[in-house]
Amino acid sequence: MKQYPEWIQEVNGELWLTENDRGNMQVSYRLKKIIFSKESSIQHIMIVDSYDFGRMLVLDGVVQSTDREGHIYNEMITHVPLSLHQHAKKVLIIGGGDCGAAREAVKYKHVTAVDMVEIDEMVVQACKEHLPSVSGNLADERVQFHYRDGVQFIAEKRNEYDVIIIDSSDPVGPAIQLFEYGFYEQIKYALKDDGIMVCQSQSPLFQQELVKGIYEKIKDLFTHAAVYQATVPTYPGGFWSFTIGTKTTPITTEHIQIQDDLQTNYFNQNILRSCFMLPEAMKL
Numbered sequence: 001m002k003q004y005p006e007w008i009q010e011v012n013g014e015l016w017l018t019e020n021d022r023g024n025m026q027v028s029y030r031l032k033k034i035i036f037s038k039e040s041s042i043q044h045i046m047i048v049d050s051y052d053f054g055r056m057l058v059l060d061g062v063v064q065s066t067d068r069e070g071h072i073y074n075e076m077i078t079h080v081p082l083s084l085h086q087h088a089k090k091v092l093i094i095g096g097g098d099c100g101a102a103r104e105a106v107k108y109k110h111v112t113a114v115d116m117v118e119i120d121e122m123v124v125q126a127c128k129e130h131l132p133s134v135s136g137n138l139a140d141e142r143v144q145f146h147y148r149d150g151v152q153f154i155a156e157k158r159n160e161y162d163v164i165i166i167d168s169s170d171p172v173g174p175a176i177q178l179f180e181y182g183f184y185e186q187i188k189y190a191l192k193d194d195g196i197m198v199c200q201s202q203s204p205l206f207q208q209e210l211v212k213g214i215y216e217k218i219k220d221l222f223t224h225a226a227v228y229q230a231t232v233p234t235y236p237g238g239f240w241s242f243t244i245g246t247k248t249t250p251i252t253t254e255h256i257q258i259q260d261d262l263q264t265n266y267f268n269q270n271i272l273r274s275c276f277m278l279p280e281a282m283k284l
């Protein structure tokens with residue numbers, strides 16, 4: 001009898017992955033097979049092949065990115081700030097071990113350097129090898145990998161980046177600090193004067209207080225702040241928020257033209273405009 005982690009069940013000879021969201025909701029995916037399964041010093045890392053979503057990156061039993069729709073999240077967390085900035089050269093990504101955000105960032109010719117700060121090297125290696133549809137086997141020379149805690153890394157940086165992307169996992173374990181006021185303050189210092197930061201800010205349906213709290217912190221620290229949304233089918237509720245903060249750049253999409261040769265599957269000019277249009281209950 002094979003030993004699986006608690007989120008994998010064998011039912012009538014079939015494998016299922018069950019993600020438990022906050023103890024209130026369970027979502028199960030039928031699997032074809034488990035491709036990779038290892039415990040790193042940080043978390044349990046799995047890459048599985050599922051019937052509906054293709055390959056999926058699963059950290060501690062939580063789905064992070066998939067073949068079928070990983071591009072939605074990665075395009076939205078990257079192209080919104082990079083489009084608003086217009087001429088970013090230096091980009092920092094904190095987290096983002098699936099490499100999808102870095103892969104999107106290097107689609108801009110004006111981007112000359114991307115620092116990818118991921119606490120867990122094994123996530124990057126597993127995704128490069130087993131999740132190429134998301135990671136693109138990322139080998140662009142502009143991307144430099146730093147296997148460190150993002151909180152420590154940012155404390156040493158001042159006035160250096162045009163865009164900072166906080167592509168964290170949920171606020172548990174080492175990612176908790178990536179949602180704190182003191183961390184956002186360091187992000188502000190690490191940005192240049194016309195710099196832009198963005199973070200994934202969880203579910204507007206199930207974590208309203210958290211979404212509001214993140215927005216309040218960013219609004220307090222930055223000159224301009226806004227929340228935008230996208231549909232990410234494998235995140236609880238399918239409806240996801242991102243929060244953006246800028247030091248001087250107004251957050252308006254009216255005069256923004258996205259790079260004309262940008263190859264995407266989800267993001268486009270109309271999505272850039274509409275993602276800032278929020279439902280009544282999400283207005284902050």
Ligand code: SAM
Pocket residue numbers: 042063064065073094095096097098117118119120123148149150151167168169170174175176177178200
């Ligand atoms: N798209 C995903 C989502 O929202 O569910 C998250 C992308 S990515 C897989 C999140 C990464 O953040 C993980 O690989 C994790 O190892 C990394 N991470 C968590 N805490 C971190 C920290 N303090 N510093 C750097 N990376 C961190």
